[in-house]
Amino acid sequence: MKREDGFVSSKxxxxxxxxxxxxxxxxxxxPSPAVNKGNGGYADWVIIAIHGLQQYxxxxxxxxxxxxxxxxxxxxxLGLEVDELPDFTTVCARKQDLEMRLWRVLLRLSAELxxxxxxQAIDATGMDRVAASQHYAxxxxxxxxxxxxxxxxxxxxxxxxxxxxSMKQPHDSKIGxxxxxxxxxxxxxxTADKGYDWWLLRHRLRAExxxxxxxxxxxxxxxxxxNILLDDTIxxxxxxxxSTFFALRRKYGEIVRxxxxxxxxxxxxLKCAVRNIELSVSGSHL
Numbered sequence: 001m002k003r004e005d006g007f008v009s010s011k012x013x014x015x016x017x018x019x020x021x022x023x024x025x026x027x028x029x030x031p032s033p034a035v036n037k038g039n040g041g042y043a044d045w046v047i048i049a050i051h052g053l054q055q056y057x058x059x060x061x062x063x064x065x066x067x068x069x070x071x072x073x074x075x076x077x078l079g080l081e082v083d084e085l086p087d088f089t090t091v092c093a094r095k096q097d098l099e100m101r102l103w104r105v106l107l108r109l110s111a112e113l114x115x116x117x118x119x120q121a122i123d124a125t126g127m128d129r130v131a132a133s134q135h136y137a138x139x140x141x142x143x144x145x146x147x148x149x150x151x152x153x154x155x156x157x158x159x160x161x162x163x164x165x166s167m168k169q170p171h172d173s174k175i176g177x178x179x180x181x182x183x184x185x186x187x188x189x190x191t192a193d194k195g196y197d198w199w200l201l202r203h204r205l206r207a208e209x210x211x212x213x214x215x216x217x218x219x220x221x222x223x224x225x226x227n228i229l230l231d232d233t234i235x236x237x238x239x240x241x242x243s244t245f246f247a248l249r250r251k252y253g254e255i256v257r258x259x260x261x262x263x264x265x266x267x268x269x270l271k272c273a274v275r276n277i278e279l280s281v282s283g284s285h286l
Contacts, residue, residue, distance in 0.1 A: 012056075014281045016077045018113070019052040020045070022277065026105045034079030035086075042086050046078055047094040048106060050086070055252055055274040061088040096263060103269040107162070110276035111186075117156025118188045119234055122176055122196065123241040124150040127268060128255045147256055147264050150175050151272070152183055153244055155237040158279060160244065160272040161186050165265045173198035184208050191238045248275060 009017075023045040024031040032043040053074075054064050065088045068075055075082050126146030150164040150172070162183050164175050172195035180187065180201070187210045194215040205212045213234045216226040252271045258264045 011281055012074065013077070015056055015277060016049070016053065016074050018277050018281060019056075019274070020049045020077055020079075022106055022109045022113075022273075023048040023052065025109055026102050035084055042090070042094070043079075044094075044098060044102065046080070047086075047091060047098065048102065049078055050091050051095055051270055052106075052274050052277070054091075055270055056278065058252065061091055064088070065091070095266065096260075098266075100262065100266065100269075103266050103273070107160070107269050107273040107276070110273040110280075111154075111159050111161050113276065113280040114154070114157045114159045116154040116159060116161075116186060119155040119237050120161065120187050120190050121153045121155055121238045121241045122150065122179065122190065122192045123153075123238065123245075124148055124172055124175070124195070125245045127249075127264075147268065149268055150179060151241060151244065152179050153241045154186075155191075155240045158240060158244055158247075159276050163268060163272055165268055172196050173201050177201050177204060180205065180210075184210065189213060189234060191235050193238060244275075248272070251275070251278075 026048060027044050031045050034046050035042050050064070053068075054061060057064060057067070059067060065085055068085055069082050072082050075085060125148075127149045128146050148166045148168070150166075151160050152162040153160055162179050164179050166175070172192075176192065176196045176198075177200075180190065181204075187205075187208075189211045190205060191213040192215070194217050196214050197217050202212045202214060213231055215230065215235065216224075218224050248271055252274065256264045256267050258267045
């Protein structure tokens with residue numbers, strides 16, 4: 001991509017510009033200065049952008065800050081001088097301090113970079129977690145080795161519109177409605193497998209003007225007959241979400257490394273937002 005001065009910017013530079021822009025929009029009001037030396041604090045948008053870079057470059061935080069010291073152009077996009085970069089411990093600590101709301105706003109803004117299509121899909125997978133200490137496991141009822149992650153996807157662009165994470169194993173149909181009702185303005189046709197076969201979900205979707213293309217359980221003639229009438233062309237676009245889960249694991253890691261459940265949720269939301277931003281920079285599916 002050429003800038004107005006004729007210089008061809010790298011993909012990393014374009015990603016950084018975009019993640020900084022979205023991070024600034026994520027915070028309420030006008031973005032603060034990158035660093036307030038009087039109070040010794042870094043603006044929230046700087047911390048969000050650095051975490052986006054960490055996921056994009058797939059570096060441990062200590063190495064990421066070392067690499068950024070050799071990239072004055074990228075650091076300048078963050079509004080900083082190289083000698084003003086935060087310590088990696090500050091970046092890690094601040095991530096937990098930022099409200100979950102901000103990470104969700106970042107995901108929503110990253111999805112809005114794209115013109116979505118007519119068909120959306122929903123499905124769930126398990127994202128492996130790092131092993132927790134026995135003390136933490138007992139204190140927090142840490143019983144599952146994977147985070148149940150449900151994603152709402154636009155089939156045309158591959159963009160992740162929303163995710164839901166759970167430490168337990170709630171039924172897919174109940175999670176489906178939670179996600180659908182906060183994204184009704186983005187839905188036209190929703191396709192899903194038989195895990196989301198719930199008459200009330202279909203009824204609510206139709207009441208909101210959304211066409212459900214959801215597989216029926218074949219426990220009787222009624223389910224078999226309805227599946228025969230299902231639009232296969234639309235239903236099979238559901239496979240796009242399986243490709244997206246594969247791409248998330250391949251590009252951004254198969255394991256969620258945060259130790260706490262809320263940290264793991266933040267990590268997964270950030271992975272999805274970074275993937276959306278990278279799709280907008282590359283202009284093609286990953």
